[in-house]
Amino acid sequence: MDRWLAGPQGWRLRRAADPLIIDLGYGAAPTTAVELHTRLGRVRPDIDVVGIEIDPARVRSAKALERDGLSFRQGGFELPVDGRRPVMVRAFNVLRQYSEEEYGAHWDMVRSRLADGGIFVDGTCDEIGRRSTWVELNPDGPVSLSISVRFGAFELPSDVAERLPKALIHRNVPGEKVHALLQAMDTAWIQAAPQASYGNRQRWLAMCAALMAAGWPLLTGPARWRLGEITVAWDAVAPA
Numbered sequence: 001m002d003r004w005l006a007g008p009q010g011w012r013l014r015r016a017a018d019p020l021i022i023d024l025g026y027g028a029a030p031t032t033a034v035e036l037h038t039r040l041g042r043v044r045p046d047i048d049v050v051g052i053e054i055d056p057a058r059v060r061s062a063k064a065l066e067r068d069g070l071s072f073r074q075g076g077f078e079l080p081v082d083g084r085r086p087v088m089v090r091a092f093n094v095l096r097q098y099s100e101e102e103y104g105a106h107w108d109m110v111r112s113r114l115a116d117g118g119i120f121v122d123g124t125c126d127e128i129g130r131r132s133t134w135v136e137l138n139p140d141g142p143v144s145l146s147i148s149v150r151f152g153a154f155e156l157p158s159d160v161a162e163r164l165p166k167a168l169i170h171r172n173v174p175g176e177k178v179h180a181l182l183q184a185m186d187t188a189w190i191q192a193a194p195q196a197s198y199g200n201r202q203r204w205l206a207m208c209a210a211l212m213a214a215g216w217p218l219l220t221g222p223a224r225w226r227l228g229e230i231t232v233a234w235d236a237v238a239p240a
């Protein structure tokens with residue numbers, strides 16, 4: 001998902017008045033924040049990545065890794081960055097710890113803190129990041145759902161269901177749009193089986209093309225599909 005921030009979302013960073021990026025809830029070790037700093041620094045060298053953690057012990061241990069453009073502080077969804085407005089806030093595997101009743105208020109809080117043109121990414125993945133999903137929000141609300149998988153790490157695309165963000169994970173049931181999407185992906189994946197002789201990448205590309213032909217509002221094209229990624233407009237998956 002760093003690749004997605006640096007790629008299709010990189011323009012936000014390039015044009016930001018204040019290139020402030022937040023890794024919210026970076027965890028026991030600040031690995032994801034350090035990686036984010038390295039990867040997005042290639043897009044814009046003067047970025048300022050701030051890792052924010054609610055757990056003070058995790059902030060203390062991360063301090064040793066501070067450097068120019070990378071710092072750590074204690075806080076939560078209120079984003080304690082002295083009134084600055086971030087252009088990107090990434091919270092991975094954080095909101096899944098909260099209830100379905102709570103996430104909406106946290107979304108609203110973070111959205112209200114974003115810069116113009118800023119985004120909040122609320123995502124989830126498996127332990128080693130091979131099945132991953134995230135919701136992109138802008139200051140007005142949710143924009144899209146992205147699903148990103150490593151080829152070979154799943155049998156059916158719907159295997160990713162257990163890693164959906166909190167807003168959708170309880171909605172993978174008949175009658176809900178995200179369920180219809182995952183079913184459509186599975187069907188298109190199975191129908192694209194002949195492409196498997198050319199590799200799973202070709203099969204995934206064929207699946208995405210079939211979904212687009214069927215009218216699913218895909219927001220990205222083959223350049224992203226070939227990475228094992230697909231992004232669909234939020235309206236197509238929003239909870240009923």
Ligand SMILES: C[S@@+](CC[C@H](N)C(=O)[O-])C[C@H]1O[C@@H](n2cnc3c(N)ncnc32)[C@H](O)[C@@H]1O
Pocket residue numbers: 024025026027028032052053054055058075076077091092093094097
């Ligand atoms: C499962 S870890 C995720 C770590 C990392 N983001 C990842 O995906 O590997 C969740 C982290 O979120 C932190 N956390 C939970 N609620 C938070 C909040 N409201 N503000 C900041 N951090 C929070 C927890 O302390 C924990 O370190």
